[in-house]
Amino acid sequence: MELNRNMGTADRTIRAVVGxxxxxxxxxxPQTAWGWIGLIPLATAAVGVCPAYMPFGLKTCKQ
Structure with missing residues (x-):
């Protein structure tokens, strides 16, 4: 199953940097394990799909 991308370039770049x-x-x-939460925005930036956008029909990419 292929997911349609719903993230634009700026959104993906910001998420990658934050991640x-x-x-x-x-x-x-602080060297805490909470830093590993950055894997989530990094993964969504790599894939180009944000599951949280789907229920609301949001898209930041040009189609």
């Missing part, structure tokens, strides 16, 4: 910053917190800064 990397959060993951970096697992190594520097």
């Amino acid at each position: 990397l910053i959060l993951i970096a917190l697992a190594f520097v800064g």
Whole structure:
């Protein structure tokens, strides 16, 4: 099953940057496991699909 992309370039870029910053917190800064929550925005940026957008029919990409 192929999911339709619902994230635009700017949305994906912001999510990737935020995800990397959060993951970096697992190594520097407070060094807590909460930094690994950054895998979620990083994964959604890589795939281009945000499951939270689907129920609302939101899309930030041009089609």
